Amino acid sequence: MKEILILGGGASGLAAAIGAAQIGGKGVRVTLVDQNPAPGKKLLATGNGRCNLDNAASSDPGRYFTASPGALAALLGGIDQADVPGWWEKLGLVTRTDEEGRLYPYSNQAADLTGLLLRWVQALGIQCRTGCRILELGQKGRRYAVQVEQNGAKQLLTADRVVCALGGSAGPQFGTGGFGPALARRCGGKCEPLYPCLTPIRCGDPALLQKLSGLRVRGTVTLLDGDKPLARESGEIQFANYGLSGICVMQLSGLLAPGRGPAKPALALDLFPGREAPALADLFARRAAGLPDPGAFWQGLLDQRLGDALWAAAGLGKAAPTGPDGWRALAALCKGWRFENPTLCGWKQAQTTGGGLSLEELEPDFQLKGCRGLYFVGETLDCAGSCGGFNLHWAFGSGLTAGRSAAKN
Numbered sequence: 153m154k155e156i157l158i159l160g161g162g163a164s165g166l167a168a169a170i171g172a173a174q175i176g177g178k179g180v181r182v183t184l185v186d187q188n189p190a191p192g193k194k195l196l197a198t199g200n201g202r203c204n205l206d207n208a209a210s211s212d213p214g215r216y217f218t219a220s221p222g223a224l225a226a227l228l229g230g231i232d233q234a235d236v237p238g239w240w241e242k243l244g245l246v247t248r249t250d251e252e253g254r255l256y257p258y259s260n261q262a263a264d265l266t267g268l269l270l271r272w273v274q275a276l277g278i279q280c281r282t283g284c285r286i287l288e289l290g291q292k293g294r295r296y297a298v299q300v301e302q303n304g305a306k307q308l309l310t311a312d313r314v315v316c317a318l319g320g321s322a323g324p325q326f327g328t329g330g331f332g333p334a335l336a337r338r339c340g341g342k343c344e345p346l347y348p349c350l351t352p353i354r355c356g357d358p359a360l361l362q363k364l365s366g367l368r369v370r371g372t373v374t375l376l377d378g379d380k381p382l383a384r385e386s387g388e389i390q391f392a393n394y395g396l397s398g399i400c401v402m403q404l405s406g407l408l409a410p411g412r413g414p415a416k417p418a419l420a421l422d423l424f425p426g427r428e429a430p431a432l433a434d435l436f437a438r439r440a441a442g443l444p445d446p447g448a449f450w451q452g453l454l455d456q457r458l459g460d461a462l463w464a465a466a467g468l469g470k471a472a473p474t475g476p477d478g479w480r481a482l483a484a485l486c487k488g489w490r491f492e493n494p495t496l497c498g499w500k501q502a503q504t505t506g507g508g509l510s511l512e513e514l515e516p517d518f519q520l521k522g523c524r525g526l527y528f529v530g531e532t533l534d535c536a537g538s539c540g541g542f543n544l545h546w547a548f549g550s551g552l553t554a555g556r557s558a559a560k561n
């Protein structure tokens with residue numbers, strides 16, 4: 153009987169274990185190892201407890217950050233063939249897709265998806281070793297040997313095939329502290345530098361942010377290199393005491409990779425994306441002239457705190473401007489409010505890991521080149537998806553592909 157060890161019981165590990173057991177049947181013994189008390193801890197927190205498990209555009213390589221776009225396109229093609237949506241359907245998960253192509257369990261409950269996976273783990277006879285820390289991976293004869301520690305006692309587990317699904321460094325509160333990429337490096341794989349990805353962004357004057365903290369506004373955020381626009385995202389922008397957050401801001405964080413990001417980064421907020429600056433200046437001037445008193449200027453336009461901050465930043469005094477220049481300055485600021493030197497927040501606030509094991513190191517079935525029977529999947533790899541279900545598509549898809557291959561070959 154072929155023995156398969158799955159290291160890590162997150163999204164990719166669960167998919168690998170179930171995929172291997174489904175394909176291998178009675179011919180394989182699958183064991184899943186995780187240091188958490190139960191598998192799927194991070195999954196429960198995904199999508200704010202709703203689990204955005206996939207996206208209608210998940211095959212598009214342009215929605216992922218990696219240093220190896222060519223290799224990514226090939227691996228995503230392989231995942232397409234694994235038919236992740238069809239797999240979910242066979243597992244019994246009913247999904248719904250929202251207007252932006254994001255897939256959720258029909259019940260909108262991450263706990264339901266995790267619960268279903270754990271029922272399959274049990275039904276397929278997959279052995280779970282939880283509360284079990286993985287220390288090292290080596291070889292013993294022709295088999296792989298994994299040193300683990302459970303209840304203070306060390307032990308050696310051996311297997312014919314090993315799938316490493318140990319995540320990255322994001323969200324250490326869920327059991328991931330960078331052990332996956334470190335292990336990949338120890339196995340001889342080249343790794344791209346790690347960075348927190350899909351994080352809020354630190355930027356702005358602390359005194360200003362203190363006043364605006366907690367405020368949410370719809371608009372467009374542009375990442376600039378000096379004055380050159382690099383990427384633009386629209387949606388809800390959230391002000392925090394450290395900087396800016398919201399999905400559109402987090403999305404841009406993926407482009408701030410150390411060494412690969414812009415030399416002179418800045419963010420610019422457009423708080424009136426539907427109007428050109430001259431038309432906005434005109435609107436401001438006409439509006440001010442028809443109001444009962446100047447204090448009503450921002451009412452119905454923007455939150456008063458935000459309006460006051462823009463007014464001050466445009467250099468306007470207490471009274472409304474008398475000529476067009478003042479209104480033009482205010483409109484220009486509303487259309488391009490700059491926040492210089494944005495930096496990434498830390499691992500605790502990151503949804504995923506940028507960098508990791510280079511995709512060039514992998515066979516199409518996620519085997520590490522030159523190491524037969526040893527696979528790396530999920531967030532350990534140099535592939536970080538955009539917000540919207542791309543990371544879980546990658547995690548489930550790579551895990552499923554590797555698990556099936558491990559059981560077959």
Ligand SMILES: Cc1cc2nc3c(=O)[nH]c(=O)nc-3n(C[C@H](O)[C@H](O)[C@H](O)COP(=O)(O)OP(=O)(O)OC[C@H]3O[C@@H](n4cnc5c(N)ncnc54)[C@H](O)[C@@H]3O)c2cc1C
Pocket residue numbers: 159160161162163164165185186187188191192193194195197198199200203204205206284285286287317318319320322323326327328329331332502503504529530531532540541542543544545547
């Ligand atoms: C708050 C939050 C919300 C998110 N929401 C979404 C979303 O809605 N949609 C989306 O697509 N993505 C989302 N993501 C990202 C997504 O959850 C991850 O990309 C995905 O879970 C990665 O799966 P993985 O299996 O590669 O790694 P993980 O899920 O991180 O699993 C790795 C596992 O390995 C175990 N492990 C690590 N080291 C050891 C060791 N030494 N010994 C034993 N066990 C070890 C860990 O305990 C962990 O269980 C979210 C992330 C966070 C943090």
